[in-house]
Amino acid sequence: MSDTTPPAHRPVPDLGRVGLWTSAFDFLPVAQLRDTAAELDALGYGALWWGETVGRETFTQALLLLESSPRIPVATGIANLWARDAVATNGAARTLLDAHPGRFLLGLGVSHGPLVEGLRPGGNVYDKPLTLMRNYLDGLDASLYFAAGGELPRPPRVLAALGPRMLELSRDRAEGAHTYLVTPEHTALARETLGADRYLAVEQAVVFTTDRETALRRAREHMKPYLGLPNYRNNWLRLGFAEDDFADGGSERLVDALVAWGDEAALRARVDSQHAAGADHVCVQVLGESMVDLTMDDWRDLAPVLLEA
Numbered sequence: 523m524s525d526t527t528p529p530a531h532r533p534v535p536d537l538g539r540v541g542l543w544t545s546a547f548d549f550l551p552v553a554q555l556r557d558t559a560a561e562l563d564a565l566g567y568g569a570l571w572w573g574e575t576v577g578r579e580t581f582t583q584a585l586l587l588l589e590s591s592p593r594i595p596v597a598t599g600i601a602n603l604w605a606r607d608a609v610a611t612n613g614a615a616r617t618l619l620d621a622h623p624g625r626f627l628l629g630l631g632v633s634h635g636p637l638v639e640g641l642r643p644g645g646n647v648y649d650k651p652l653t654l655m656r657n658y659l660d661g662l663d664a665s666l667y668f669a670a671g672g673e674l675p676r677p678p679r680v681l682a683a684l685g686p687r688m689l690e691l692s693r694d695r696a697e698g699a700h701t702y703l704v705t706p707e708h709t710a711l712a713r714e715t716l717g718a719d720r721y722l723a724v725e726q727a728v729v730f731t732t733d734r735e736t737a738l739r740r741a742r743e744h745m746k747p748y749l750g751l752p753n754y755r756n757n758w759l760r761l762g763f764a765e766d767d768f769a770d771g772g773s774e775r776l777v778d779a780l781v782a783w784g785d786e787a788a789l790r791a792r793v794d795s796q797h798a799a800g801a802d803h804v805c806v807q808v809l810g811e812s813m814v815d816l817t818m819d820d821w822r823d824l825a826p827v828l829l830e831a
Contacts, residue, residue, distance in 0.1 A: 532678040534697050534721045535595040535624050538568020540793060540828045542821065543599055543725050543805040545813040548577030556590035558818070563591035565825040571599035571725070571805045579605070581614035588622045595624070599700055599725070599805065600631030600682045603654065608661030613669070615677040620670050629700045630658070631682030652687050659695045680723060684757040689715040697721045703748055705779045706799040708761055713800025724801040726792060729783040729809050730820045737783035740809045742771035744781065781809070786827040793828060
């Protein structure tokens with residue numbers, strides 16, 4: 523059944539103070555993915571986040587993770603609007619909530635022009651992302667759902683948002699926002715736009731090393747695909763960076779602003795700065811040499827300091 527109760531009435535799962543964001547899940551065989559989820563749950567992380575491009579279908583991945591762990595919530599970061607229509611998203615999200623109450627957060631995003639038009643066959647044309655998101659939310663709220671008697675509530679949701687208008691839509695039509703590759707300064711601006719009663723989940727990339735060369739290499743490898751995407755470039759320009767900062771893999775000024783590096787204390791300090799700026803939850807992305815790397819040792823070593831109250 524359709525459900526248009528205002529977003530403020532939808533409690534967000536308890537994601538804790540710090541979670542993990544990783545692309546590595548897509549590169550693991552299912553058996554290893556299950557074992558990894560179980561260990562991360564045991565380590566105490568607050569939530570697991572991942573993206574959706576050309577890897578596993580995101581709701582299938584969510585179910586694999588949820589059924590492999592007894593406690594930890596999961597959040598799509600993001601479920602790509604171009605991957606399925608609103609009715610399918612509504613049905614999948616409500617099914618996950620029915621199977622694992624209080625452990626799923628729906629993160630929705632419009633993706634990026636080069637990914638939508640270049641990686642998704644079918645002649646897609648990426649245009650007017652704000653209008654697309656608004657129309658998609660209308661579709662979600664109007665979708666029928668008859669499974670389980672149709673009585674399940676609308677799933678809690680956050681929107682991938684960087685610019686002021688998408689943040690405003692996150693405030694008005696969702697529980698809040700999920701931001702990615704942002705500085706604490708952006709987090710403060712996002713909090714101001716969202717207001718005090720909306721949820722803000724901030725991704726923070728880190729390199730767990732005290733070696734400057736290693737930190738720069740890993741950070742630039744991570745940032746490479748994002749430097750050419752207009753949504754990110756425009757956001758960084760709004761924050762005071764210049765076109766010169768996007769050349770040669772990113773200036774050191776840009777890299778240091780977006781990717782924290784150092785020992786446990788340095789990484790904890792950046793996480794703390796995101797919270798101080800207004801984040802409710804920080805999903806830490808620990809970078810290896812490439813997106814394929816499973817940084818399990820780093821996750822184990824960082825858990826005590828990142829999860830300390």
